Amino acid sequence: MIRITRPRLPSELETALLKLTDELAGTPVPERRKHVNRMWKRETFRRDVYTPVREALEGMTPGYDCCMYCGDHLADTIDHLVPKAVCALRTFYWPNLLLACSPCNSRYKGDQHEGDGLLGSLLVDPTRENPFDHLTLWLDSGVYRPVEGSSKGEWTIKVCGLNEGKRSRVRAAAWVKIGGHLRAWDRARSERNEKDMRFAVYCIRDQPFADVYYAALHHVDAGDAQNIFAETNPDVLALLRDDQLREALLA
Ligand SMILES: [Zn+2]
Numbered sequence: 001m002i003r004i005t006r007p008r009l010p011s012e013l014e015t016a017l018l019k020l021t022d023e024l025a026g027t028p029v030p031e032r033r034k035h036v037n038r039m040w041k042r043e044t045f046r047r048d049v050y051t052p053v054r055e056a057l058e059g060m061t062p063g064y065d066c067c068m069y070c071g072d073h074l075a076d077t078i079d080h081l082v083p084k085a086v087c088a089l090r091t092f093y094w095p096n097l098l099l100a101c102s103p104c105n106s107r108y109k110g111d112q113h114e115g116d117g118l119l120g121s122l123l124v125d126p127t128r129e130n131p132f133d134h135l136t137l138w139l140d141s142g143v144y145r146p147v148e149g150s151s152k153g154e155w156t157i158k159v160c161g162l163n164e165g166k167r168s169r170v171r172a173a174a175w176v177k178i179g180g181h182l183r184a185w186d187r188a189r190s191e192r193n194e195k196d197m198r199f200a201v202y203c204i205r206d207q208p209f210a211d212v213y214y215a216a217l218h219h220v221d222a223g224d225a226q227n228i229f230a231e232t233n234p235d236v237l238a239l240l241r242d243d244q245l246r247e248a249l250l251a
Helices: 011-025 029-041 043-060 102-109 151-159 167-190 194-206 210-221 234-240 243-250
Strands: 077-080 097-100 135-138 143-146
Touching: 011 029, 011 043, 029 043, 043 077, 043 097, 077 102, 097 102, 135 151, 135 210, 143 151, 167 194, 167 210, 167 234, 167 243, 194 210, 194 243, 210 234, 210 243, 234 243
Parallel strands: none
Antiparallel strands: 077 097, 135 143
16 A cells, blocks of 8 residues: 545535535435435446546556555555444545455445544555655565554454455565666666666556555655565665666656
8 A cells, every 4th residue: 555645636526526516415413324325336427537537546556556555556445434324425526535445345345434533544545645654565565564553454454354365475475576676777777778677667667566666665754674674685665765776666
């Protein structure tokens, strides 16, 4: 999970969402849950609102439509951070909408919700807070662990199934590949081969789990290197600190 910036929507889309919320607010409370499901399936909503909102969410993520929870690519659903079954009035509320893959949205998270004791969710919202304040990605194993004492980190890992199935293994494999691409970039630089340098950066940014290289850059900055990179070769660590490479990766 990585930090994502949420822009404002075009005003006509913002207005369309507000109108839908108004319609829902005018519906008697006992009927809201059923009505919101009907509204969500409405053909005009799918065409005029759902599709452009999804496109706006896709534009916010690095790589190809990264799931805002697990970081895998080709996410294709809009998820509600606070589920519509829990708070129908947040169904059409832009800050409550995130791009998610089907496993995160349906298989793991579904309608599960834990409040944070205020009006928010215990689930980390990557568009409002830095996930690395709550989550640590152990690169060699690909396993997410909560930052010590973070109940948000603990809940997020559990509710999104971040370590379920093959997810950790795929992240660990991605990290091995990234190490190879970092070295390839360094070789190309010493040969002044700009084409191969660009290709190495492309390969890193193109791999399915964008959160892996973001986590690597973050943990180096945060001084976590001793633990997180215990099995990582020092040359790879040095490259993660290389200003020229970082600039290319984060461009
Ligand atoms: Zn996901």
